[in-house]
Amino acid sequence: MSVIPESDLTERRPLTRGDAKTLLLAALGGALEFYDFVIFAYFAKTLGHLFFPPGTSDWLAQLQAFGIFAVGYLARPIGGLVMAHFGDRVGRKRMFTLSVFLMAVPTLLIGALPTYGTIGVFAPVLLTLLRIVQGIAIGGEVPGAWVFVAEHVPRHRIGLACASLSCGLTVGILIGSLVAAAMNAYLSEAAMLAYGWRIAFVLGGVFGFFAVYLRRWLSETPVFTRLREREQLTTELPAWVVLRDHLPGVALSMIVTWVLTAAIVVVILMTPTLMQTAFHVAPDRAFASGSLAAFALCVGCLLGGLLVDWQGKARAMLVASIGLGVSTYALYVDLKSGGALLFALYPLAGLFAGVAGIVPSVLVASFPAAIRFSGISLSYNVAYAICGAATPVVVGYLAKTAGGLGPAHYVALVSLVGVASAIYMLRSRRWFGA
Template identity: 55%
Template sequence: MDPHQPVTLRRQDYTTLALAALGGALEFYDFIIFVFFATVIGQLFFPPDLPEWLRQLQTFAIFAAGYLARPLGGLVMAHFGDKVGRKKMFSLSILLMALPTLVMGALPTFATIGVAAPLLMLLMRMLQGAAIGGEVPGAWVFVAEHVPQQRVGFACGTLTAGLTAGILLGSLVATGISTWLSPADISAYGWRIPFFLGGIFGLIAMYLRRWLHETPVFKQMQQRKSLADKLPIQTILSQHKRSIVVSMLLTWLLSACIVVVILMAPTLMQKQGITAALSLQANSLATIMLLLGCIVAGWAVDRFGAPRALLVGSVLMGICTWHFFHQFHSSTATLFASYALAGFSVGVVGVVPFIMVSTFPAAVRFTGISFSYNLSYAIFGGLTPIFVTLLLQVTALAPAWYVLILAAVGVLVSAYLLASQRGRAVLSEVNI
């Protein structure tokens, strides 16, 4: 086949992509809805006499615990995903996310059971983290191994947009609750609603995934008897160290950008006097632009190559996010415009899964991505809210400086890929 000839996705490819994105969106919603209600959760699940900064720090620490649980859960599911099949683990992960989310919505508060309240919330967050540790790498591998090779970039970018649609859903639900309910009602019962919704919809998504089929790549490995003959984790640690480093750096870029620009920004804006409803409305617009940015980034990968798409996208992100954190307090119009541009620029994360899927061979792909992604997410995604919160005691522009560093990381990784044989070959290794 002519590599320059356009390749279109088949109806089955679109179905696979849609079902994978739907389930992933609901899992992301379940995982991040916590942060949109961080303020009220902090008030309800910790002693009332704590200083406000310490209450916020401890609340974000519970949020971070979900990231710290990712590596173990993701590694276990990835191991079996490489050994017994992608689909089985892909379906299991969403069940393991939905159940703890339902429980979180029903938890009693500190006023009712004391210190047991934050401990139970912590436990549920860790169970959520273990589930999503297998979901995201599994979704990328599942979709990349289904679609035509020439459209893997677009598929990965679109799937990432679908996953982050869960953030948009969380933002919309949080906006609706903040708009329609009074602060007293939110504290009394309103904060529980999004957790119940997420758990129920997660169970529905699990049912829908039963219509998915095992990936052609995994079926071929079974037929050829070319599945990993030893522990996949041993193979990636001994033979794919550079791929691990590249994947971890890119995961830092992906995780921390979304955490700071999309998840933390509404809370940070509220601390500077912007109302909860206005900050969440702006956040919804920024998240819509993030979805568009992910799709554009995926298209750019297929058109120009992943290293170049990453380079241009990282520079754009550095410029747009710097402007946002410097200008959002100027006026409502400036807030919406600058946040929208910042959200679109963060869409560069749509490049990340393509590079990660391409850099590991099929026999250990799930494990390689899961190990790198979840370990990095546990370190950088989990600690970023705490680190930025502490830096805010020094400078109000801590988020801007942090994202600027991430943009520099993206530029350096793209330069490495452009200069290396690995970077030039990264377009041709998604399939066996």
């Protein structure tokens, strides 16, 4: 594997007010866009009953809705590869703005969709198509955002920069959780089915267009500008260069992305719904605890980034992976016994899900600047397409097994993969600066 030269990243200098402004605007825009992508998960049970034939059982309706949710992950590589190609050839900022626009439009349209009771089978078909467009948008957004912030800040603050962006994305999850919790607390089940779910998606569309406006104030990254001025941009197909010259970096990036998917999809997005169906937790209690976990996730991302800059990517990955597996097991064992410690254990699991703030630093360090967007996009989106698409369906099924502990078994397995990746990085310090 080739060494990633430090000159590919920004110089070693103090963090400036301009850097802080860039990080804040990027994180805020990412939060608003990610809300659009994840709000679907929080209303999976409602959507399952509205967009599939009447009389479908709760469990099957939820599984079908999670299936459509998973389709968004399958579409991610398409948007990711196309946007990354142009991001490596014409600039990071343009793709950064396009992705959020592509997310806002389908989210708004989902809020206006007729249901199965109105147009029959066309309802789930249209919902699936709009979910695909959302997947295309997020496929370009997340890798592009990490590259954008990493190439704006001093290289010894890349952990914090990537983590702050990840924190922004998780704030989007927190907003979604709070919206779901508030609506379940103040609206009856009948009102939720009639119009409540639409409010959440229309609100997301408005958020998305506001994020487009925010990104007008961002500038192109210094790293890309320098590459363009020196005529060092790749003349080959960036994705081909990644596959030809950087397969070890691709493999490691895909593995750590799997850990990220388990933390976000299972622990944060699916657990509030699984609580209700597998453990019969009341919706208001499930979403309230989920909101606390989402807030803890935001804090965990920032702490993970600081740990990367202080102790390196490998040690940070090791700590977070072990904590993720142990805390998730503790949460599900408590749920099985009645959930007495739910409001303590779920935030703890959310804190260790902050591994999501560590993973991007590994991805950024795995590829040189000229093909960095394409390298991260290819690795991250293909891994997320496989793991993210399979996880909701597999975990939804596992929730019916092992006395409800199936999801915890899955997270524990993936956490061990995270530990193995950390050990690999510790033995490969000359390549990854672990």
